[in-house]
Amino acid sequence: EKGKNVEYSLTAQAGTTELFNGYETKTYGYNGNLLGPTLRLKEGQHVTIHLKNDLPEATTFHWHGLEVSGKADGGPHALIEPGEEKTIQFTVTQQAATLWYHPHPMGNTAQQVYKGLAGLLYIEDDNVEALNLPNDYGKNDFPIILQDRAFVEGKQLDYSKVANSDGTYGDTMMINGVINPVLKTDKKLVRLRILNGSNARNYNVHFDNDMAFTQIATDGGFLNKPQKMKELLLGAGERAEILVDLSKVKEKHVSLVNDQNVVLLPIDVSDTKSAVNASTKLNTIKVDKALLEQQPTKVVKMEGMRENVTINGKKFDEKRVDFTQKKGETEVWEIDNAITDEGGMIHPFHIHGTQFLVLSVNGEKPEPSLQGYKDTITLQPGQKARIAVKFPYEGMYMFHCHILEHEDNGMMGQIEVK
Ligand code: C2O
Ligand code: CU
Incomplete structure (x- = not known):
């Protein structure tokens, strides 16, 4: 029901998992030794999550795709040291979606995810039932x-x-x-x-x-x-x-x-x-036509490979604020996966704290798989996308390449939303 308070505890911990007969592989997990529980939240819920770090190293708890204030987002500024605890609170104000959570410590994200830190976060809402979709977890x-x-x-x-x-x-x-x-x-x-x-x-x-x-x-x-x-x-x-x-x-x-x-x-x-006929109208996303004509107010140029990766020619600096944007205002961003002398490669570009809409890719209407809300867009070398970005909350948010090693190598910037 709407307005309900729910509470979860999530502990990042180290352990072992028998992935191959007779071998104990050292792994990380949340509330267990590998991966984490699927958290199921509903639009309108007030959520409290007790976070604990039982790892031998610092970590953060980031909610990928969740629209929450910068304080609850769990980016690199939100380090939790070994043995420490922290409680966060937020209200779920977005529609049904499949999101996920994972660590985000600067320079150490790739290693922690690799060892097993990741879990799913489902948002449900009142419309889901009416859609008549399979939604029996683990059954269909x-x-x-x-x-x-x-x-x-x-x-x-x-x-x-x-x-x-x-x-x-x-x-x-x-x-x-x-x-x-x-x-x-x-x-x-x-x-x-x-x-x-x-x-x-x-x-x-x-x-x-x-x-x-x-x-x-x-x-x-x-x-x-x-x-x-x-x-x-x-x-x-x-x-x-x-x-x-x-x-x-x-x-x-x-x-x-x-x-x-x-x-x-x-x-x-x-x-x-048990046949299910899914309804044919699932959502009512409208792209504001005026945005299609608008020039971008922010340009993000992703360049380089290996240790040379940059965004707009720079590496991440936690003391530098790269962009600012007003809460609740929509801006057109251009994301440019540039080809340089070194060449180019696919970069999946992600923004925290928002679900954006793709306006165009290389000037064309995006293909069907990009016509829903996105928080990450995978661009081929040479592709440029325009996206409509609105942040519903305030705070400091990251934007970065989601190849975790690129992120760790500084292919990341931050935006302050006020
Ligand atoms: Cu899935 Cu900044 O991350
Ligand atoms: Cu990349």
Whole structure:
């Protein structure tokens, strides 16, 4: 119900997890040894979260995609030292969406996420029921956290041995913290809430039988209407919700795969019951036409590779405020993934504390998968996007490349919202 007070406790802790038979891999997790619980919040709720750091190192708790004040956002300024506790409070004022949480200490985010610190944060609202979507958690509505890892020496996640300044990749896929899982279901229609929780890898998710699926939500909420597609690009930090019709799958087996048909998630289908007809009108997002004509008031130029990554030619400095913006005012930002003499690469660009709308990519109308609320946009080298950005709360917020090693290397700036 609206106005309800809810309380959670979240402890970041170190432990071990048996990911391979007979091996104990050292991992980090929230309230457990790997990843964290899925927090389910509802629009209108007053939320109190008791945070505790039981790690041997400082960390922060960042709510990726959540619209909260800078004080509650958990960016690099909000360090919690080992053994320390902190309580934050906020009210949920945004629509239903699949968000996530992860640490954000300057220079150390990549390593902590790599070891297992990440969890999902679902926002629900009153409209969700009416949409008639699969929303039975773990039955027909599945969280799918995609992460690639490299295990070394006794199956350890030894970040320092595998770290790469252009993004750390691994040859082993973990789905929800499990290696080689199989999704078994008897449902005809399933909803997959996919999070790219990898440090750097991009996924071009599709099915091995090339069947179509339907995207219903982007990072920050539902699309206006379901969009049929056969593949979907997700850069680091991005989410998408898709509906998959399993009723026509032959041999009762299909796999969600990445490029080169690398298997992400095999799905075994038994008897398919319970059809759900999702409603066709999911959201009422309107892009203000005037914004399409407007010149950008902020330009973010992402450049470089490895240690040379910068935003507008600069590295992050926690004492420097790069931009300011008025609370509640919409500005057009231009995000430029520039190609330099060094070349270029994909950078997923993320802003804290806001869900933005994509106005254009290289001057064109954005494709369907970018027509919902976004907090992260994956740009190819040479692409420029214009986005409409509004912050509902005040405070200091980060904007950065979500390749975690680029973020740690200073490909980040900060904006003060007053
Ligand atoms: Cu998902 Cu600044 O982060
Ligand atoms: Cu980057």
